[in-house]
Amino acid sequence: AQSVTQLGSHVSVSEGALVLLRCNYSSSVPPYLFWYVQYPNQGLQLLLKYTTGATLVKGINGFEAEFKKSETSFHLTKPSAHMSDAAEYFCAVRGFRAAGNKLTFGGGTRVLVKP
Amino acid sequence: KAGVTQTPRYLIKTRGQQVTLSCSPISGHRSVSWYQQTPGQGLQFLFEYFSETQRNKGNFPGRFSGRQFSNSRSEMNVSTLELGDSALYLCASTLEGGGGREQFFGPGTRLTVL
Numbered sequence: 001a002q003s004v005t006q007l008g009s010h011v012s013v014s015e016g017a018l019v020l021l022r023c024n025y026s027s028s029v030p031p032y033l034f035w036y037v038q039y040p041n042q043g044l045q046l047l048l049k050y051t052t053g054a055t056l057v058k059g060i061n062g063f064e065a066e067f068k069k070s071e072t073s074f075h076l077t078k079p080s081a082h083m084s085d086a087a088e089y090f091c092a093v094r095g096f097r098a099a100g101n102k103l104t105f106g107g108g109t110r111v112l113v114k115p
Numbered sequence: 116k117a118g119v120t121q122t123p124r125y126l127i128k129t130r131g132q133q134v135t136l137s138c139s140p141i142s143g144h145r146s147v148s149w150y151q152q153t154p155g156q157g158l159q160f161l162f163e164y165f166s167e168t169q170r171n172k173g174n175f176p177g178r179f180s181g182r183q184f185s186n187s188r189s190e191m192n193v194s195t196l197e198l199g200d201s202a203l204y205l206c207a208s209t210l211e212g213g214g215g216r217e218q219f220f221g222p223g224t225r226l227t228v229l
Binding site: 034036041042043045090103104105107108 | 207
C-alpha cells in the first residue's frame with residue numbers, strides 16, 4: 001500500500017521568506033504526485049502535479065516542486081511567502097498502475113505567514 | 116464551466132439518524148470520488164464511482180454507502196450515525212484519460228453529529 005508523509009504539521013514563515021513543505025512517499029514504482037491547497041471552509045485546489053518527464057514542476061501562485069526518485073520526495077517550495085499563502089497544504093499520490101482515481105493524502109501542513 | 120457542487124453545505128444530525136449527501140460533478144466528468152476529512156484522521160478515501168459502478172472502496176464500515184446516477188451525479192449515505200462521523204465530506208470529480216488526470220474538489224459538506 002502506498003503512503004505519504006508530510007514532515008511538520010505546522011510551519012510558520014515570515015512574509016517574503018522561503019516556504020518549504022516536505023513530502024515523502026512510499027511506493028515501489030514512482031506514483032503520480034500532487035500538491036493541493038485548502039483555504040478555510042473550502043475544498044481542495046490543485047497547486048501542481050508530477051506525472052512523467054521534467055522533475056521540476058511549476059504550479060500556480062508561484063509554487064514549484066521537485067520530484068526526486070532517489071529520495072522518494074516531492075517537496076513544495078515558494079521563494080517568497082505572501083500573506084495569502086496561509087492555508088493547509090496536502091501532498092497526495094496515485095499509483096502509477098492504479099485503476100481509478102483514488103488519492104492517498106499526507107497528513108497536511110498548515111502554513112502560518114507572519115507579517 | 117461550473118465546478119463541483121455539493122449539497123447541503125452544512126448538516127446537523129443526532130446519533131442514530133441517517134444522512135444523504137449529494138454531489139454534482141463537473142459536466143462531462145464521469146468519475147466521482149468521496150473523501151472524509153477529520154482533524155484526527157486527515158483525508159481518507161471513502162469510495163469512487165464511475166459510470167454508475169463502484170470502482171474503488173476505502174476502509175470504512177458498511178454504514179457508509181454511495182451510488183451514482185446516469186447523469187454522473189452521486190450521493191453518499193451514512194446510516195446509524197455516530198459521533199465520530201462528524202467530518203467534512205468532500206466530493207471530487209475527474210475527467211477520465213491519462214495518469215496525471217486531476218481531481219476537482221467541491222467545497223464539501225460539513226456534517227455535525229450530536
